[in-house]
Amino acid sequence: MDYVFDFSFLESFRSEIISGVRLTILLTVVSILPGFALGTACAVGRLYGPRWLQTAVTIYIEAIRNTPLIIQVFWLFFGLAVLGARIGPFNAAVIALVINTGAYSAEIMRAGFQAIPKGQLEAANCLAMTRRQIFWNIQLPQAAELVYPALVSQFILMMLATSIMSQISVEELTGVGYQVQSITFRGFDVYLVIAALYLALATMLRLCLHGAAQLAFTRLRRLRTPL
Amino acid sequence: MTVISMNSVHTPVAPQTGVQPMVSFRDVHKSFGALEVLKGIDLDVMPGQVAALIGRSGSGKSTALRCINGLEKINGGELTVCGRNLRARDFELRDLRKEVGIVFQSYNLFPHLTVEQNVTLAPRKVNGLDAAQSRALAAEVLEQVGLSDKALSYPEQLSGGQQQRVAIARSLAMRPQLMLFDEVTSALDPELTGEVLRVIGKLAAGGMTMVLVTHEMAFARQVADLVVYMHQGRVWEAGKGTMLDDPQTVELRQFVGSGL
Ligand SMILES: Nc1ncnc2c1ncn2[C@@H]1O[C@H](COP(=O)(O)OP(=O)(O)O)[C@@H](O)[C@H]1O
Ligand SMILES: [Mg+2]
Numbered sequence A: 001m002d003y004v005f006d007f008s009f010l011e012s013f014r015s016e017i018i019s020g021v022r023l024t025i026l027l028t029v030v031s032i033l034p035g036f037a038l039g040t041a042c043a044v045g046r047l048y049g050p051r052w053l054q055t056a057v058t059i060y061i062e063a064i065r066n067t068p069l070i071i072q073v074f075w076l077f078f079g080l081a082v083l084g085a086r087i088g089p090f091n092a093a094v095i096a097l098v099i100n101t102g103a104y105s106a107e108i109m110r111a112g113f114q115a116i117p118k119g120q121l122e123a124a125n126c127l128a129m130t131r132r133q134i135f136w137n138i139q140l141p142q143a144a145e146l147v148y149p150a151l152v153s154q155f156i157l158m159m160l161a162t163s164i165m166s167q168i169s170v171e172e173l174t175g176v177g178y179q180v181q182s183i184t185f186r187g188f189d190v191y192l193v194i195a196a197l198y199l200a201l202a203t204m205l206r207l208c209l210h211g212a213a214q215l216a217f218t219r220l221r222r223l224r225t226p227l
Numbered sequence B: 001m002t003v004i005s006m007n008s009v010h011t012p013v014a015p016q017t018g019v020q021p022m023v024s025f026r027d028v029h030k031s032f033g034a035l036e037v038l039k040g041i042d043l044d045v046m047p048g049q050v051a052a053l054i055g056r057s058g059s060g061k062s063t064a065l066r067c068i069n070g071l072e073k074i075n076g077g078e079l080t081v082c083g084r085n086l087r088a089r090d091f092e093l094r095d096l097r098k099e100v101g102i103v104f105q106s107y108n109l110f111p112h113l114t115v116e117q118n119v120t121l122a123p124r125k126v127n128g129l130d131a132a133q134s135r136a137l138a139a140e141v142l143e144q145v146g147l148s149d150k151a152l153s154y155p156e157q158l159s160g161g162q163q164q165r166v167a168i169a170r171s172l173a174m175r176p177q178l179m180l181f182d183e184v185t186s187a188l189d190p191e192l193t194g195e196v197l198r199v200i201g202k203l204a205a206g207g208m209t210m211v212l213v214t215h216e217m218a219f220a221r222q223v224a225d226l227v228v229y230m231h232q233g234r235v236w237e238a239g240k241g242t243m244l245d246d247p248q249t250v251e252l253r254q255f256v257g258s259g260l
Helices: A014-048 A051-065 A069-082 A089-114 A118-126 A131-146 A148-168 A173-184 A187-216 A218-223 B061-068 B093-097 B115-127 B131-144 B160-172 B190-205 B217-223 B250-257
Strands: B023-032 B035-045 B050-055 B076-081 B100-103 B178-182 B209-213 B226-231 B234-239
Touching: A014 A051, A014 A089, A014 A148, A014 A173, A014 A187, A051 A089, A069 A089, A069 A148, A089 A131, A089 A148, A118 A131, A118 B100, A131 A148, A131 A187, A131 B115, A148 A173, A148 A187, A173 A187, A187 A218, B023 B061, B035 B061, B035 B234, B050 B061, B050 B217, B061 B076, B061 B178, B061 B209, B100 B160, B115 B131, B115 B160, B131 B160, B131 B190, B160 B190, B190 B209, B190 B217, B226 B250, B234 B250
Parallel strands: B050 B209, B050 B226, B100 B178, B178 B209
Antiparallel strands: B023 B035, B023 B076, B226 B234
16 A cells, blocks of 8 residues: 555645535525425325325325436436426526425425324314414424434435536536546545545534524423434 | 303202203214214203213213314214304304313323413414413413423423323313313322312312313212213213212112222
8 A cells, every 4th residue: 555645636626626515505505494395395285185185295205206316307407408498507406406305304294293192183173273373383393303313314315415416517516526536536535535525514414403403492402302 | 142150159950040051962962983972962061060971981971072072073963062053063163162171181282392381372372362461371370280380391391190280271271161171080190180180179169160071989979060970872870979879770880889
């Protein structure tokens, strides 16, 4: 083993790497909340909606969970372009991430809603609360709390999955890494750095989401219950 | 609209006075599919009265109770609660439920909310109370159940008896005219039933109209103006608490004798 590390590309491609990191963060940040909202709406539709909606939501969830993300992105980007709808690579990437995360979080949230004891909902009904009041005040906070660790994993997986977006010329971290590698031929060093950056980003995202949980779930904070 | 008696003295059924019963079953039938669970129930509960439903498991006590606030739909007969006809269902169920509180065997508290939040959620959302009003209300009803010091605790930090008292306070916070209790002490350790029964006894003494399903014979005899023994979906025997000392039917005699 007489390999000599050479990290000088960090200096020469500094701005490219920073912009790659930024784009990865941006894709993640703008996709998480809409993806979660879409997933929650789908979980509700699948559990409590009319028959046709349950069927429609089930088809959506299964279609997304059983096809590769990259095909979903290609279909949105190249496929829609054929039909004359040009939405741009960044928009295509975000929409694909939202749709993808929506399908996975729908199943996670569905499990959360189902885990709430029926008696609580009956009690709330008997207190004359409306369906809507029960959902926002009793079901949503508890379901989200119950499945929060699974949601965190899902959002981190989504962040890692942004690495395919350079395929439609969204030059996020992986895309930048490929460029640097193809110019410097320092694949070993470059991808070691890229991997370390993803690890750092995932750790940061995890910390942020745990911080958000501390804010959102008052009881966990007060009783110091680990998630 | 029902005429509500301001007189909180427990009176036996007396239709001729012109006071309408708060709950009135007339030949009420209820089936779950092919299984007929209520086979013609007749029962009147006057304002200020306490009625205790007793009987073997499966005799239809819970079902009868759940019909009163519309959790179960009756299939035949007439059921009038707080002046509303539950057969016709020509009203918003939510309006009835603002006036009828119910407490279950499993306390069904909201675990993510503090005791105070549990108690004030419905008053805030349903009746539009503001923060100051709801805090005062919580203080009042928690005092009633003897849990003033637990307002900021979470349900998981309380004993079963305390949780059940919170559930009672949560119902009282809606200022109901009628309270329903379905075996509220059955899930509790024997040493915890007393504190819950004392709260219910105090409510009864304060003139609250109540229908309660219970296995606590001594308690039923003590607080109930009307004891109703249900058997196989029918009111088998009904009367004052003293009827338990001198059962007229073989079934009630066996039931009392079995020590249930
Ligand atoms: N939702 C339901 N669906 C079908 N059967 C039911 C339902 N609720 C109660 N029953 C049946 O009705 C009968 C009376 O039940 P219940 O009113 O709970 O009796 P009790 O409270 O006196 O023990 C039982 O045989 C029970 O299995
Ligand atoms: Mg029962």
